[in-house]
Amino acid sequence: MSQTLNDAAFETVTFSHGPAMPNRLMLAPLTNQQSHMDGTLSDAEHRWLAMRALGGFGLTMTCAASVQAVGVGFAGQLGVHNDAHVAGLTRLACDIKMAHSVAIVQLHHAGNRSPRELIGTDPLCPSDDPETGARAMTNVEVHEMIGAFVAAAKRTQIAGFDGVELHVAHGYLLCQFLSSELNKRTDEFGGSLDNRTRPLFAIIDGIRHECGDDFQVGVRLSPERFGMKLAEIREVYSRLVATGQVDMIDMSLWDCTKNAVEEGWTDRRLIDVFAEIDRGNVRLAVAGKLYSAAAVRRALGAGADIAVVGRAAITNHDFPRMMRDNPDFAMRELPVPARTLRDEGLSDTFVGYMRNWKGFVTD
Numbered sequence: 001m002s003q004t005l006n007d008a009a010f011e012t013v014t015f016s017h018g019p020a021m022p023n024r025l026m027l028a029p030l031t032n033q034q035s036h037m038d039g040t041l042s043d044a045e046h047r048w049l050a051m052r053a054l055g056g057f058g059l060t061m062t063c064a065a066s067v068q069a070v071g072v073g074f075a076g077q078l079g080v081h082n083d084a085h086v087a088g089l090t091r092l093a094c095d096i097k098m099a100h101s102v103a104i105v106q107l108h109h110a111g112n113r114s115p116r117e118l119i120g121t122d123p124l125c126p127s128d129d130p131e132t133g134a135r136a137m138t139n140v141e142v143h144e145m146i147g148a149f150v151a152a153a154k155r156t157q158i159a160g161f162d163g164v165e166l167h168v169a170h171g172y173l174l175c176q177f178l179s180s181e182l183n184k185r186t187d188e189f190g191g192s193l194d195n196r197t198r199p200l201f202a203i204i205d206g207i208r209h210e211c212g213d214d215f216q217v218g219v220r221l222s223p224e225r226f227g228m229k230l231a232e233i234r235e236v237y238s239r240l241v242a243t244g245q246v247d248m249i250d251m252s253l254w255d256c257t258k259n260a261v262e263e264g265w266t267d268r269r270l271i272d273v274f275a276e277i278d279r280g281n282v283r284l285a286v287a288g289k290l291y292s293a294a295a296v297r298r299a300l301g302a303g304a305d306i307a308v309v310g311r312a313a314i315t316n317h318d319f320p321r322m323m324r325d326n327p328d329f330a331m332r333e334l335p336v337p338a339r340t341l342r343d344e345g346l347s348d349t350f351v352g353y354m355r356n357w358k359g360f361v362t363d
Contacts, residue, residue, distance in 0.1 A: 008300055009293075009307065010324060013058065015247040016281045018162045018216030021058035021102050024300060025320045028287055028310035029061045029106040029165065029220070031074060032350045039066060039079020041088030044347035049092060051345040052313055053099035056320030059306070060101040062092075064108030064167050067152040068145065070119050071173060073110030076349060080105060080152040086159050093160035104216065105156040106165045107149055111173030112182075126177050127184040142189050145173070146199055150206035153215075163216025166203060169252045171226035174200055178236070179227030193232055197239065208245045218248035218285075223260075223270060230262045234277060241282045249279070250308060253288035256299045275303030292330035293323040314354065317344050335362035 013021040034045040053060040065078040079085045096103035112125035112134035124141065125134035137145070153164045168174040176182050177199050183190050189198055207217055219240055223233040240246045253270045260270050271286055287308035290296050296307040312319050312331035322329045338351050338361055355361045
């Protein structure tokens, strides 16, 4: 019998659009490089995600999935930019939902971080970027990109997913538009914060128009690094709430216990800076070093609605079930044997990718 039936982490989370989460634990969108080179879903990636849904996550999110071929960010990235991707996504959505987990695809465009050797041309950026060799997008290309995000969302809906999350964090294209340091455009997509956020809000409007009121829309933001200014991200947060079209704002905090690093904010924890903002019916998700049941409870106790679990979900596919049965549960100690990770549903490719993280994998 569960020892934690009254644990707040296992309360239902409702949304303005789409189905409710049966608990407050969400699988983070994790790069794994397991899909085929054309973006179609592989059996390995299917297994990895289905195991997390069966492991008890209330919401299972895919890795960042490309919305345009020119926006692919890494080898083996899941794709949603072509109708040929729908068949694999359909099978995946079915199995996630059969496990009673909300099924979400994260939509992504790498922008200036698209490797030239993968996309076969110069990467794109809001403005010319000599550091990466990316060229400025034309006005037409910006509109095409907006349409591509909307079309990708519609594909996920056709495949049976419950919704999408827009990746507006970590220095990828939509985050690049937000950056006043990188975005030097002089058209309607550059200059003021209104203009720099215009692509994001146009995408949200388009998705809501095309996918209707039963489809969930989330947005991932990162409040630091990549040219982000904390006050501006707070403003974007409030504007997202005000639209009434967004269901979840997923804040990537790097560490849910850390203080802000920006001058003027260093005496405050990032989680508090965002939990205090009036969010109406929008749910606040937070990610950053949630490696144990205790860490999850602290994040929820600080005002978050949803705990986003990353590394602990890699080492323990059933982290939610283990946490439910053991209030002191914590992820496996690092480094984790490669064999154990394979048993946890990681392919050799994914295990190889995790070797890039010092001290994560051992033979």
